[in-house]
Amino acid sequence: MINRIISFSIKNKFIIGLLVVALVGLGIYSMSTVNLGSVPDITNNQVQVITVAPNLGTQDIEQFVTYPVELAMANLPDLVEIRSVSRFGLSVVTIVFDDEIGTYLPRQLVQEKLNDVQKSIPSGFGAPFMAPITTGLGEIFQYTLKTEPGYDTVYDAMELRTIQDWIVKRQMALVPGVIEINAFGGYVKQYEISLDPDKLKSMEITMPEVFTALENNNANTGGAYIEKNHQANFIRGEGLARSLDDLRSIAVKTINGRPILIKDVAEEVKYGNQVRYGALTQDGKESVGGQILMLKGENPNSVIKNVEKRIIEIQKSLPKGLKIEPFLSRSSLIERTTSTVTKNLVEGALIVIFVLVVLLGSLRGGLITASIIPLSLLFAFILMKQFGVWANLMSLGAIDFGIIVDGAVIIVE
Known part of the structure; x- marks a missing residue:
């Protein structure tokens, strides 16, 4: 031969x-x-179901959240194993499937079950959702928003976090091969209303009434259209609060023909922030950063190159005095x-x-x-x-x- x-x-x-x-x-x-x-990435074919319920203890998380999710996933086809972690305010259920059925079919099967599981979880105990399609080696790039010399006092930690969430993250999410961008550091901006209990009591207003008023008066609505002279005039009601003054002017109820506004029952209406449990520092100063996760199965070298190109484009849209500074890149490794x-x-x-x-x-x-x-x-x-x-x-x-x-x-x- x-x-x-x-x-x-x-x-x-x-x-x-x-x-x-x-x-x-x-x-x-x-x-x-x-x-x-x-x-090599040796992560098995798994889907993680995460539920966040900040007010629940470990025992309640296990009984009312983790157990129903595990029970619903127990009879899925090509299932290898199910494991879970229940902690204060957090439930993570990991469902491992056979490698032969691919990446997206297991997520479809899990999502169908989640629609039914949601009905068995008590109201207010959180909504389960699937983790992004990535692996243990999916973290390929990290960066910080750094102020240039002379602009240290212009941007505080809250403004940096707002820029990260609303400018950098949204543009970075469009990069091919990127599945998620996690932000850390700074303060997440909120609108806070401090109510005065004495004013509420004197005006016979309850806190649920305040919540309902804020919810109903902070939204835009559509009113169909009016046809006139063979033309359609579309109607749009704008009620979305865009400033602190808008929130102060929301009416809670009417007493003797006089509207009671938020500012009449509130001690203060101001900008606040979410409770945080950590901080990011760089060169001894508090900073804000982002972590980029890669889609499972993508080429990390190509994705990193696309991320670096997008950073150059995002830099042009940043406010003056800010720059994106990478500090961890898989490309060097x-x-x-x-x-x-x-x-x-x-x-x-x-x-x-x-x-x-x-x-x-x-x-x-x-x-x-x-x-x-x-x-x-x-x-x-x-x-x-x-x-x-x-x-x-x-x-x-x-x-x-x-x-x-x-x-x-x-x-x-």
């Missing part, structure tokens, strides 16, 4: 040459487009890993070529045998691209050129 292959190759040099050229071309294409990472693998492969190939030339006693025979190394490597990249195997320290670092050329040495001899 081997003699026939050798004979065919010698008699049909043109065909063999074309096959080699095709192998090289397809191999170079696969090598340039294969997913490039630093280390990928670059060091790729450099290490490339160095090892080149050095290994040169040593093997030298040994072959010396042992075979023929420069031509040694080079012919050594040509197996790049061709085998290109063929490996073709298969890696075909079967979705990532190029990283583990998959490339295990290549042994001595074993690759072993058969070629025997044939040449």
Whole structure:
């Protein structure tokens, strides 16, 4: 059989040459487009269901939230295991599926069950939702919003967080391959109304009435349209509060023909912030940052390049005196890993070529045998691209050129 292959190759040099050229071309294409990472991602095929209920203790979370979710997910097809964590105000249920059914079918199955689970969870105990489609290695980029010299007193922690949430995050979410942007640091802006209990009591107004008034008077409504002269005039009612004065002027109820406004029963209407449990500091000063998570299965090297391009565009829309400063990027780790693998492969190939030339006693025979190394490597990249195997320290670092050329040495001899 081997003699026939050798004979065919010698008699049909043109065909063999074309096959080699095709192998090289397809191999170079696969090598340039294969997913490039630093280390292999061994995260199993899982879906996490998260429920946040800040007022509930651990026992209530387990009984009224975690248990119903686990029970609803117990009979899903291709299920491997279910595990959960119940803590004060938080429930996390991890559902692990078989790898063969893909990424999106399990999420569809879980979402169908969540629609039913929501009915069994008591009102006010939180709404379960699925975590983003990412893995333990999905964190690829982190950055901070930094003030330039001379603007330290212009932007406080609340303004920086508002810019992060409403300018940077919204534009960064459009980057291909990015699944979520988590913000941390600063203060989340809120509108706070401090009610005066004595005023409420004297005017016979209850707190639920204040809540209802705020809810009903802080919204825009549509009023269909009026047709006139063969034209449709659309009606739109604008009632959305856009300032503190708008909130102060909301009417709670009417007493003896006189409207009672929020400012009549409130001690203060002001800007406030959510209760926070930590802070981000940079160079000894409080700062605001963001964490970018990558979609599962995407090429981290390509996603990071897209993120860096988008940062340049976002920088143009930031207020004067602010800049986005990256402080953690997976690209540097990928670059060091790729450099290490490339160095090892080149050095290994040169040593093997030298040994072959010396042992075979023929420069031509040694080079012919050594040509197996790049061709085998290109063929490996073709298969890696075909079967979705990532190029990283583990998959490339295990290549042994001595074993690759072993058969070629025997044939040449």
